[in-house]
Amino acid sequence: MDEWKPNPAVKPHKKRSWYLAWKYKLMNQRALRKLCQTGAVLFLLVTVIVNIKLILDTRRAAYEEEEESAQDYDDEMLNVEVPRHPVNNKKVLDVEVYSSRSKVYVAVDGTTVLEDEAREQGRGIHVIVLNQATGHVMAKRVFDTYSPHEDEAMVLFLNMVARGRILIFTIKDEGSFHLKDTAKNVLKSLGSQVAPFLSWRDMWTFVGKKGGEVYGEKHAKSPALSTWGDPVLLKTEVHLTSVEDAECHWPDTELNRRRKRFCSKVEGYGSVCSCKDPTPIEFNPDPLKDNKVFDVPVAVIAGNRPNYLYRMLRSLLSAQGVNPQMITVFIDGYYEEPMDVVELFGLSGIQHTPISIKNARVSQHYKASLTATFNLFPDAKFAVVLEEDLDISVDFFSFLSQSIHLLEEDESLYCISAWNDQGYEHTAEDPSLLYRVETMPGLGWVLRKSLYKDELEPKWPTPEKLWDWDMWMRMPEQRKGRECIIPDISRSYHFGIVGLNMNGYFHEAYFKKHKFNTVPNVQLKNVESLRKDAYETEIHRLLGEAEVLDHSKDPCEDSFVPDTEGKIYVMFIRMEQEADFTTWTQLAKCLHIWDLDVRGNHKGLWRLFRKKNHFLVVGVPSSPYSSKKPSSVTPIYMEPPAKEEGAAAVPAVAAAEQT
């Protein structure tokens, strides 16, 4: 651990607590200082003694654990846990909230529950929800209301918070630029007097009970466009209610116990914690007949996006044929809230001490999760790999059940994936259709154990290599020419917009319009024709039936494809050798499909739908299917736009990102 260098990208932060310095100056009186010094020395002494004792105890415990005398059934672990101070015998909480340009903090009874003074981060309105009976932090969010749409997310969140909870607000830097009237009105309805008039670079703090009293509000106006309002510090008291009053009275069942545990700890999950009409947490979807994937373990790879995980698990547990006992959620880090979500649904979760940084960390988390999955289910031949920001189609397991035997029998296959990179609303049509592709889409896929154990695990990129696991898996050294099976219409939907490599723009451009199957029990067509040789026969049949489009027209124009339905069309583009994707990339761009790197190809052939017609694109002369080109047809060549400054850099960066 000591060898790891801290992330060089992080700039050292400077403390900007001049406000506090000024405050302390005022208190700089001799007697007080002396008292403080004596107090500090005493405190230090006590701390040192306690720590030494703790270290000794821990050592002894560790030693004895090792020496675990087999003669004895006693677990000699010493109880190092110091009994916690009960919080709830106090009826009043002291709350301190600070808002300024470069720092915000919130302290509850002297404990800092929020402190953010990082540069270029955490701009906007910070919201903290406290349990009105215990004072525990139930949710912590920041909404960058300087940017568009974040105020909508805040409104959504505030609406989900149960009545009676204590809400704390504070602004860091700027929180008003895109704070629209709807949001301001919600804040007003919570009792804020200032919110409707919040403006550019104002500082603001507010503490109130949802649907109840206001405990305090402070505001500092920005005097001029170029400057910020003075820092504000709000100190107030909050009266706690009884635990009884803070809980719902659901019937005492096993499920409701889980619900109660969850709802007394966290906030922001809406109707699952509704007292009157809570949304179910058990789904019991119809079982699948002859389910071939009932015993296949499902690994859900998660980080610290508990709301995403909540949405993901709901859809997963609602899919027909799901087997909750086979699901394990792997959480990258010791985050409590994702674990709470896992326990709410009665699933098992595993936490992973973060190693390495950024992409390498994701990659190491994947490795640990996959290895653990095959350890926990030693009989499994496959594992389903999912991520926390996916919706799972209702027929996800049905789709896998119908196709998994191919992965077992056809050695030329690398994976089965639920995701079609090129399956957008306007390019995917047939829920029963499958393809073979040379790329590895990820986003809900099946991994063969032998592939993992014999090939991938032993040479998985080590932490110091900052590689994306999926990019690595796509490299020819790993893929070795094998292909993945994908559906025309995806069985997963990528909803995440906050992530390591994600932002709103990127999501809007490449993921939002992705087609997602919602039809249950789709019977897949011709699964056997997906085998290596059968697929070639199938492609030749399609090309034989296909009508050659008019190559004198502009392929980007809608009129390039006739206004028909259910026909097969083929076009030929120029592709000098296997790696020449010049024309394809331009075509993909104008068709508004994935163009950041090449996806969805099979031997220089792409298959998609246009205007509900099957649309084949063949790269000539590189593709073996070039022979199907009539000699009169000249393959279409599309030139890449002249390089403008910066323009080329965007896709290059984005392409390297994990999606």
Place this chain on the structure above:
Amino acid sequence: NGAAFSKARGSQSGQDSTRWHVVRKFLGLISSHNIPVYLIDPLILGLVDKDIAQIRSSPDGPSPHCKYFCAPRDFTTFALLDKTWKHEVGLFRTAEKMGFQWLKILNKDPRLDGMDDLSGMEIPLHYIFKLASHAIHLVVFYERSGNYLWHGPLRLKQHMDRKFVPFRKLHFGRYPGAYEKPELLHVSIDDLKVQIPKNPSSFLEEMSHSRFLECRYREARAFFQLYPDDASLDAVEFRKKAKSLLHLAALTLNNLGVKFWLSSGTCLGWYRQCNVIPHSKDVDLGIFIRDYKAEIIPAFQKAGLPLKHKFGKVHRYLELSFQGEDDVKLDIFFFYEEDDHIWNGGTQAKSGKKFKYLFPKFTLCWTEFVELKVHVPCETLQYVEANYGPDWKVPVKTWDWKSSPSNVQDNGVWPVDEWDDVIQIY
């Protein structure tokens, strides 16, 4: 009517019918929750084994008297396969309603132990259901990589009731254990329908050698901090070959019923780094000479591993070496037991020199290594130290088997007229 029968019989013969009643209640409890348990109580299985032919032939027949479940004991032991039930809490509520007190013993999941810094939920290893003066010990078995079943040790946490049952008398839990997946048999004994291992005597035999050692993952991680792992393509390839060679060797020897253990460098790799040492270049196994079978050589040849050399004689210094794929060699050393030590021999081909390698006495334990359930010496540290000296923690790349080991003894030269027999090279 079983209850009447038992009461009458039990009291007449001065036996303990409480036990029979508690077992019957327990079986009722678990069958009402569809949990398949099987009987592994060694004392009862011992009795059952004597009558096994008769019990098999009349699986539903009524018993004339209470023979097995009425001997007064503090416990009866059952096994549960973890994957066959869903951990419903309902079971415990029903148990309480029936008057059972229960205790659950949790501990960390060993299947995640080897993993870099994963922490899962603790898993239940043992349950104890107590009613009146009798207790049911339910041992939870987990499937692990290597196609075997594992049960954990029973360790009490501090807050637990140490007097809940006389823990020291339990038959399972002193050590963790490893078992083959048993074939089960539905039988009716003492008018109770239970499942038992199909072959009780071989189960009991297995039980007596079931002690399991977990690899020292924490120390292995510390080792790799000091000496980063070799991640080169060569190392990856060698490990892969060594693993498949070991799997093939284990399959071959297990089919012959020959007991073997990880020896020399392979054992050191397991003990020090929980993996194959990439620069070790071969796979080393040990076999007690009393387990030697002449079929070993043909069996390996049939498995595609030709004999490379054979040194020594069966009654002394025997050593076999088989050629695996691409220069990876399988060395099998035979061990000879003396009163106060165990030794194996070595022979130098060109000089006919003999060497003895001495080890303190050891017994065998199970462990898991490269997805295989294999034996290692239980007293591994002494074994490794005898072989590699006190500095075994430091990787050494140049190793001379004739001089480097700390337990090597020069033991003269084979007489020249025996060379053809004791030095066979192919």
